[in-house]
Amino acid sequence: MGTTADLAHHFMEAVDQAAIASAAWRGLGDKNAADDAAVEAMRRTFDNVPFDGRVAIGEGERDEAPMLYIGEPLGSMVGQIGATKIDIAVDPLECTNNCASNSPNSIAVLAAAPRGTLLHAPDCYMDKIAAGPALNGHVSLDGGVAYNVEQAMHVLDRPAEDIRIVALERDRHKNLYNEIKATGAQLHLMGDGDVSGALWAAKDDGPYDMLMGIGAAPEGVISATAIRGLGGVFEGRLVFRSDEEEARAATMVNDDLTRLWKAHDLCQSEDAIFAAAGVCDGYLPGVVVAGDSSTTYNELIDVTSRTVVRNEVTRPL
Numbered sequence: 001m002g003t004t005a006d007l008a009h010h011f012m013e014a015v016d017q018a019a020i021a022s023a024a025w026r027g028l029g030d031k032n033a034a035d036d037a038a039v040e041a042m043r044r045t046f047d048n049v050p051f052d053g054r055v056a057i058g059e060g061e062r063d064e065a066p067m068l069y070i071g072e073p074l075g076s077m078v079g080q081i082g083a084t085k086i087d088i089a090v091d092p093l094e095c096t097n098n099c100a101s102n103s104p105n106s107i108a109v110l111a112a113a114p115r116g117t118l119l120h121a122p123d124c125y126m127d128k129i130a131a132g133p134a135l136n137g138h139v140s141l142d143g144g145v146a147y148n149v150e151q152a153m154h155v156l157d158r159p160a161e162d163i164r165i166v167a168l169e170r171d172r173h174k175n176l177y178n179e180i181k182a183t184g185a186q187l188h189l190m191g192d193g194d195v196s197g198a199l200w201a202a203k204d205d206g207p208y209d210m211l212m213g214i215g216a217a218p219e220g221v222i223s224a225t226a227i228r229g230l231g232g233v234f235e236g237r238l239v240f241r242s243d244e245e246e247a248r249a250a251t252m253v254n255d256d257l258t259r260l261w262k263a264h265d266l267c268q269s270e271d272a273i274f275a276a277a278g279v280c281d282g283y284l285p286g287v288v289v290a291g292d293s294s295t296t297y298n299e300l301i302d303v304t305s306r307t308v309v310r311n312e313v314t315r316p317l
Contacts, residue, residue: 002084004112004271005302010049011112011275016296016313018042018092018108019277023287023294026280027102034099038092038108038279043067043074051075052083056118057218058090061248068092070123085115089221095192098280105193105282111225113272113303119221119261122248125239126220130198130211133231139210141235141260145179152185152209160184166197167213176213195276196283198223202232214239224266226274229301229308234263267303274301284310292317 021041025034039059046053053074059065062072068090077083088110093099095106111118129141129148138155139148152163161184167173169189180187188208190197194215200206220236227234237260238253240246249257259265277298278284285297295314301307 004086004114004273005304007049007051007084007086007112008273008275008300008302010045011110011273012277012298012300012311014042014045014049015108015110015275015277016298017045019279019287019296020294022093022099022106022108022279023289026099026286029100031096031100035093035096039067042090042092042108046074047076049075050077050083052078052080052085054087054115056087056089056120057123057221058088059092060123070120086112087115087118087120088112089118089218089225091195091218091222093279094195094219095280097192102280103191104280105190105196106279106286107193107196107276107282107284108279109195109222109274109276111222111267111272111274113225113267113269117267117269117272118225119253119266121217121238121252122245124217124245124249125214125241126217126236127214127239128194128198128211128220128223128234128236130201130223130227130234131209131232132202132204132206134204135210136231136233139233141237145176145212146183148210149180149183149185156209161186163210164188164208165210165212166190166201166208167211168192168194168197168215170214173213180212193282195219195223198234199226199230199283202227202230202234221266222274224263225272225303226301228263228267228270228272229274229303229306231306234266236261236266270304272303274303275299289317
């Protein structure tokens with residue numbers, strides 16, 4: 001059996017193909033068509049990957065998502081003895097709205113790790129905090145906003161007004177916004193894209209110091225995998241929108257519904273990778289189409305080696 005890293009070039013191809021397919025829908029106002037194109041392209045690429053794969057968390061339940069649904073088998077070696085067994089957390093097009101309006105930060109993204117090492121849960125919500133290596137061990141979702149800002153001020157040696165916090169712009173975050181403003185810290189809002197927000201917060205040269213707030217759980221697992229490779233901090237707690245969602249989660253996470261999940265809980269193996277490709281300019285440059293070729297800009301974070309590699313790939317259309 002091989003390692004997750006041995007398949008990295010296949011996973012990079014999967015995000016690249018999803019980015020190219022969805023980029024054709026940039027600015028056309030149809031987020032569903034853009035998402036469908038990304039899903040189909042990524043799923044088609046997985047068909048040729050020599051592994052026994054499974055979607056640990058992704059596009060939704062089987063009756064909601066025709067492709068890349070939670071639990072879906074992937075790869076050309078499903079069930080074969082000796083095949084490398086891999087779990088995938090996937091968002092073929094994060095920021096569908098941004099792609100539809102050709103706004104920043106739309107990306108195709110996934111995380112991959114050995115079978116059973118990524119959180120296997122419904123497509124629910126997750127309350128999150130993310131930050132860089134300097135704040136690892138100093139901030140926590142359980143600490144609350146005021147505590148975390150104070151910790152950041154102390155560790156980073158900055159006044160409150162120089163602590164930069166990013167959150168999704170959502171009605172559910174009104175209390176969070178008030179708590180952040182009460183500390184005197186900067187509040188930056190993103191319409192969509194908390195994977196980009198979490199990664200920017202986790203990088204020393206990023207525009208934010210922390211990400212806070214509730215977003216989708218698949219993106220939380222993906223962000224946690226990347227941040228393990230960056231040496232930063234990520235914590236999350238599942239949030240449910242219905243009794244049915246909560247009941248399904250109970251069967252998948254052993255009734256541990258209120259658990260504080262840290263990065264190494266959400267991604268339990270160092271043999272893991274994060275892969276992303278830009279659709280619209282933002283965290284990564286977007287797809288460029290010129291003449292009869294397309295150019296993608298992708299990023300690979302290898303958790304084992306803690307390396308970050310960005311590539312520019314030009315291929316014929």
